[in-house]
Amino acid sequence: MNNTTSVLFILSFLSVALLYVAGAPVITKVYPSWGVLNSNIFIDGTGFTATQALNSVEISGYLCVIQSSTTTLIKCIIQNANIPIPNPLVLTVVSSGVRSNSMTYGLISTGNFIQNNDRYYIQGQFSSIPDKTQITARSFDGLTTIPVVYENAQNLYFILTMEMVSKGPFQLIDATTDSVVISHTPIYGAVAQDVKFYEASIVFTGFIYTADTTVVTTIQSIDHPCTITARTDTSMTCTPWSNYFNGGTSLPYTLKQAN
Numbered sequence: 001m002n003n004t005t006s007v008l009f010i011l012s013f014l015s016v017a018l019l020y021v022a023g024a025p026v027i028t029k030v031y032p033s034w035g036v037l038n039s040n041i042f043i044d045g046t047g048f049t050a051t052q053a054l055n056s057v058e059i060s061g062y063l064c065v066i067q068s069s070t071t072t073l074i075k076c077i078i079q080n081a082n083i084p085i086p087n088p089l090v091l092t093v094v095s096s097g098v099r100s101n102s103m104t105y106g107l108i109s110t111g112n113f114i115q116n117n118d119r120y121y122i123q124g125q126f127s128s129i130p131d132k133t134q135i136t137a138r139s140f141d142g143l144t145t146i147p148v149v150y151e152n153a154q155n156l157y158f159i160l161t162m163e164m165v166s167k168g169p170f171q172l173i174d175a176t177t178d179s180v181v182i183s184h185t186p187i188y189g190a191v192a193q194d195v196k197f198y199e200a201s202i203v204f205t206g207f208i209y210t211a212d213t214t215v216v217t218t219i220q221s222i223d224h225p226c227t228i229t230a231r232t233d234t235s236m237t238c239t240p241w242s243n244y245f246n247g248g249t250s251l252p253y254t255l256k257q258a259n
Helices: 005-022 162-167
Strands: 024-030 040-048 054-057 062-069 071-079 088-096 103-106 107-118 119-125 134-140 146-147 149-154 155-161 169-174 178-183 191-195 200-205 213-219 223-233 234-241 253-257
Touching: 024 088, 024 103, 040 088, 054 071, 134 155, 134 162, 146 155, 200 213, 213 234
Parallel strands: none
Antiparallel strands: 024 040, 040 071, 054 062, 054 088, 062 071, 088 103, 107 119, 119 155, 134 146, 134 169, 149 155, 169 178, 191 200, 200 234, 213 223, 213 253, 223 234
């Protein structure tokens, strides 16, 4: 092989290599960027193949089962219950044997949903959420959005408002991608935003005061019903047991909701 032939061969090889790299799949966005098992993950990009069998999505060695694919969008679901949670996973796409760039996906879990007066808690395993400052709760109609606080690795919470409560179900949102992570239908209890004690009554201001809302006062570890004398959606008045105000500076009470 003379020098001219060698140069032509090298240039031809480089051209093929460049075309090969140029055709490699590229991930531009993964949304949501975190979520639970058995929920949809959407992958935007270029260089995917519309033939679903020629694509695969790998997440730190595990497969994300592809539901549909085009040349620019893949939808898949993580179904392997053996993956440790929480887990910051590395996601890549392989199309026609060529691997893409990588992106991070945070696998989380959710457990109990608990209301503590105006705080609504979501419990689970959340340490793998990539941006813990960009979490919101949103009503299904998309008109009410409330910031969600990452309290610690096991607890998220948001402050209830009358508007959000009136909407019923809510969605937990990855605000970095404006994507739904989970949907939840809660059963809300009464919220006391202000409590005033008078000579023979207690007045509550807040919301979710219904015919099912009751008040229990406690003196020396003994519960006594506080008789409801007036109620609207946003305020409620009750008359406590006659000795309630003789208990000193501590005047414990509990709002209850029969759901």
